[in-house]
Amino acid sequence: SAVISQKPSRDICQRGTSLTIQCQVDSQVTMMFWYRQQPGQSLTLIATANQGSEATYESGFVIDKFPISRPNLTFSTLTVSNMSPEDSSIYLCSVGQGSEAFFGQGTRLTVV
C-alpha cells in the first residue's frame, strides 16, 4: 500500500487568493489523482496527473482554475486559484497502484 501525506490539512482563505495543496507519496507511482468533495457530497475527480506530461482535466474543471504540477513520481501539487466561497470543499489526493487507489487525508478548504 502507499502512504500519502497531504498538506495543509485545513485552511481558511480569503476570496480572490490562491492556495497550493501538496501531496507526497512514500513510493513512486505513475498516476496521481485529485478529487474534490463538496460538503455532503461524493468525490468528484478533478484531474489525473502523470509525471512528465500535462494533467488531464475532467469536464467542468480547467487548468487556469486548478493548475497541477507533477515534477516527479512521488509528488504533486494542486492549486486552487482565485478562490470563491463555492470552492469551499475537501480536496483529496489519490494514487493508483494496480487496481487499488489510496487517499491522503484531505485538505479542508474554507473560503471566506
Added chain:
Amino acid sequence: AQSVAQPEDQVNVAEGNPLTVKCTYSVSGNPYLFWYVQYPNRGLQFLLKYITGDNLVKGSYGFEAEFNKSQTSFHLKKPSALVSDSALYFCAFSPLVFGKGTRLSVIA
C-alpha cells in the same frame, strides 16, 4: 455512461444487528468494484474490492460484499454492526468513479 449508484443517503442500524449498504452498478464489460469508508475528519480508507473470482469478497473490519451480476449489485454487508462502524461509505467503480455515499449510523 458507466456509473455506480447508492440508493440510500442514510442507513440506521442498531448495534449488534446485521447491516447492508446498497450499491448497484452500470458498467460495460467486467467491472472493478470497490468499497471505501470515510470516518469524520479523515481520508478514505479502502475496505474491499471485487475484480474477478468468488462473488463473496471479504474485507477489512469484518465487512464483506457480494457481487451479483444478474442484479448488477455489490452490496456491502456486516453480520453484526458496531457503533464504531458509523461513517460515510462509498461504492466505487474502477476505482475512479464514486457513488454519492451512504451515511451509516449504528445506534447503541
